Amino acid sequence: MERTPPDRCRVLESYQDGVRAIREMADRAGDWNVPTPCSDWQLIDLAGHLRCVAENFLEYLQDAPDSRLAKLFAQEAATAVLIRQQARQNAAELAVLPPEPGPERIMAFGVSAGAYADLMPDMWDRTHLIYRGTKYTVGDHAGAACVEWHLHAWDMARAIGADYRPRDPDLLVSAWHWGVPHLPLATGEGWAGVLRASGRSPYWPEPDAAPDGRFAGTSGAPAAPAGRGRTGRQGPSRPRRVRSPRAPGAG
Numbered sequence: 001m002e003r004t005p006p007d008r009c010r011v012l013e014s015y016q017d018g019v020r021a022i023r024e025m026a027d028r029a030g031d032w033n034v035p036t037p038c039s040d041w042q043l044i045d046l047a048g049h050l051r052c053v054a055e056n057f058l059e060y061l062q063d064a065p066d067s068r069l070a071k072l073f074a075q076e077a078a079t080a081v082l083i084r085q086q087a088r089q090n091a092a093e094l095a096v097l098p099p100e101p102g103p104e105r106i107m108a109f110g111v112s113a114g115a116y117a118d119l120m121p122d123m124w125d126r127t128h129l130i131y132r133g134t135k136y137t138v139g140d141h142a143g144a145a146c147v148e149w150h151l152h153a154w155d156m157a158r159a160i161g162a163d164y165r166p167r168d169p170d171l172l173v174s175a176w177h178w179g180v181p182h183l184p185l186a187t188g189e190g191w192a193g194v195l196r197a198s199g200r201s202p203y204w205p206e207p208d209a210a211p212d213g214r215f216a217g218t219s220g221a222p223a224a225p226a227g228r229g230r231t232g233r234q235g236p237s238r239p240r241r242v243r244s245p246r247a248p249g250a251g
Contacts, residue, residue: 005139005140005174005178006143006171006174006175006178007171008124008139010168010171011139011142011143011146011171011175012117012121012142013168014146014150014166014167014168014171014172014175015117015142015145015146015149016117017150017166017167017168018145018146018148018149018150018153018166019110019113019114019117019149021149021150021153021164021166022050022106022109022149022152022153022156023106023110025153025156025157025160025162025164026047026102026103026106026156028160028162029043029102029156029159029160030160031043032044032047032101032102034159034160035159036155036156036158036159037154037155037158037159037200037201037204037205038155043102043156043159043160044101044102044105045094046152046155046156046159047102047105047106047109048093048094048097048105049090049093049094049152050105050106050109050152051097051105051106051108051109051112052090052093052094052097053148054108054109054110054111054112054113054116055108055112056069057112057113057116057141057145057148058112058115058116058119060128060141061116061119061120061123061128061138061141062119064123064126064127064128064129064138065126065127065128065129065130067128067129069128069129070128070129070130072085073129073130073131074129074130074131076131076132079182079183082182113149116145120138120139120142123138124137124138124139124142125137125138125139126138128140128141129141131181131182132181134181136178136179136181140178140179141179142179143171143172143174143175143176143178143179144175144176144178144179144180145179146171146172146175146179147172147175147176147179147180147194147198150164150166150172151194151195151198151200153166154195154200155200158204158205165191166191169190169191169194170190172191172194173185173190173191173193173194176194176197180197183197183198184197185197
């Protein structure tokens with residue numbers, strides 16, 4: 001793991017950049033029923049996920065260091081167990097959301113994300129959770145939040161036929177190491193490495209994808225989100241691994 005923590009000012013700037021990017025992509029969205037890089041999720045579902053994850057982030061921050069998230073990580077469960085719990089909770093939370101339009105979901109996301117941004121500077125050095133004997137602070141988790149927002153801004157951009165690259169990708173690499181300790185990140189890959197570590201293909205939709213975003217000749221969609229839930233690790237949503245024309249099986 002990279003032992004130099006990300007710079008605080010850069011984290012705060014990147015957090016705001018990610019929130020702003022999500023809002024900008026939402027403003028550009030015309031059809032909220034288009035597929036996304038997250039398996040079986042249309043853009044409207046991704047908007048609901050963003051609302052839920054922002055609400056959970058705020059809850060975990062307010063309850064630190066005794067949040068449900070901290071208690072889960074104190075059990076030192078295997079990564080695969082954490083991912084499965086997150087995937088189940090993602091589906092459960094989306095199932096109970098009211099049938100509100102995409103812009104309203106993004107507005108609710110912005111309210112919770114903004115409240116989180118207001119609180120975290122004064123709590124920066126407070127313990128957020130302890131995982132396998134290592135303390136992770138509120139500042140560390142703020143980095144994970146940055147990664148979450150920028151990954152989903154990328155998802156939204158791809159869903160509407162655009163592209164997205166964060167302004168400070170190197171910060172997100174460092175933030176991943178400190179904020180997502182249970183998921184490894186390959187060294188030397190930068191933003192593409194973050195995409196792959198989260199289970200995404202940088203090339204989505206693939207050249208052999210059908211118009212609905214699914215791979216020709218397969219029964220599965222490109223990726224399955226599994227990164228956030230009320231009982232799971234609040235880290236970047238982790239889609240299923242997908243094929244890449246340059247690195248088959250990478251995700």
